[in-house]
Amino acid sequence: MLHTLDEEPRLEEAFENLRLIRETMDRSTKHSSLSGFAGLLVGVWAIAGVLVTRFCIFGNDSLVLRPGHVWPLAAVWMAVLFVSILTDFLMNKRAAAAVGKHVFSSLGARLAQAAAPAFTAGLALTGYLLANGMVAHIWGYWMLFYGLSICSVGLFSVKPVSFLGWAFVLAGAITLFLSPIAGLWMMAVTFGGFHICYGAFTGASRGEW
Amino acid sequence: MSAIDLSNTISQSLDDIDETIHQKVRLGIMSALVARGESDFKFLKDTLGLTDGNLSIHLARLEEAKYVTVRKEFVHKKPHTSYEATEEGKAAFDRYLSALERIVKSGRLGK
Numbered sequence: 075m076l077h078t079l080d081e082e083p084r085l086e087e088a089f090e091n092l093r094l095i096r097e098t099m100d101r102s103t104k105h106s107s108l109s110g111f112a113g114l115l116v117g118v119w120a121i122a123g124v125l126v127t128r129f130c131i132f133g134n135d136s137l138v139l140r141p142g143h144v145w146p147l148a149a150v151w152m153a154v155l156f157v158s159i160l161t162d163f164l165m166n167k168r169a170a171a172a173v174g175k176h177v178f179s180s181l182g183a184r185l186a187q188a189a190a191p192a193f194t195a196g197l198a199l200t201g202y203l204l205a206n207g208m209v210a211h212i213w214g215y216w217m218l219f220y221g222l223s224i225c226s227v228g229l230f231s232v233k234p235v236s237f238l239g240w241a242f243v244l245a246g247a248i249t250l251f252l253s254p255i256a257g258l259w260m261m262a263v264t265f266g267g268f269h270i271c272y273g274a275f276t277g278a279s280r281g282e283w
Numbered sequence: 284m285s286a287i288d289l290s291n292t293i294s295q296s297l298d299d300i301d302e303t304i305h306q307k308v309r310l311g312i313m314s315a316l317v318a319r320g321e322s323d324f325k326f327l328k329d330t331l332g333l334t335d336g337n338l339s340i341h342l343a344r345l346e347e348a349k350y351v352t353v354r355k356e357f358v359h360k361k362p363h364t365s366y367e368a369t370e371e372g373k374a375a376f377d378r379y380l381s382a383l384e385r386i387v388k389s390g391r392l393g394k
């Protein structure tokens with residue numbers, strides 16, 4: 075049992091209390107950053123992006139990038155990115171308001187800092203690939219960089235976030251070896267399916283809807 | 284380090300042990316509040332795996348010692364209670380942590 079002052083001082087007790095402090099602090103600062111509903115919605119936006127890309131931009135073309143495709147493609151996926159970030163922000167704001175807290179927190183800033191390098195690198199590479207008409211493997215690169223970004227966030231988050239990051243990295247590595255059309259469907263599986271699975275799991279298991 | 288030095292260091296460290304914090308539940312509460320900042324009752328209860336009654340008793344003890352402040356308000360017409368470590372509480376926690384570290388260090392040097 076723990077800790078009365080009249081007990082013989084014990085080294086083990088000091089170790090035990092230091093461990094308790096470390097574990098409690100660790101547990102207290104873990105954060106999912108993507109709620110259940112946000113995960114489900116982000117997945118839906120991604121699937122919508124894939125369908126628009128396939129049927130509205132490329133039509134019957136076999137994903138051969140023509141000059142006229144670049145801006146529509148960039149516009150669709152920038153829109154998906156914007157709507158997804160907005161969804162996550164609004165859901166986090168709702169969750170924070172429910173407990174009387176502000177949506178911007180020091181932990182949130184740390185998560186954004188962690189995600190920023192890989193995310194920025196992904197954006198820069200996207201710009202380069204689109205500008206040079208090299209769209210064939212863009213899907214795999216997106217998964218890789220997004221996965222790296224999520225893995226960084228996972229260092230400050232609950233375990234499922236790290237799993238999600240690794241799932242994207244592995245899927246991205248596989249997608250690089252697939253045909254462009256298969257890569258696009260992998261976008262639906264990963265950005266769509268992975269987020270939906272993550273959202274459902276987070277909502278059901280942790281009650282963070 | 285000689286046996287006498289070791290004994291003196293441990294004695295000094297024990298003097299710094301704060302009885303209010305030197306209890307598993309209260310130590311957990313303080314660790315959570317120092318790490319996360321302001322937190323509500325439900326978060327503390329879930330994080331530490333405590334019952335309402337047990338948590339309330341220990342929070343009251345920390346509040347009595349002026350180590351935490353309580354904020355009660357209505358959020359969406361529902362009562363909401365949150366807690367935050369005071370500067371005094373954070374300083375006491377730091378002292379406690381330093382004392383534990385000294386004990387551990389002394390133990391290692393004594394081996």
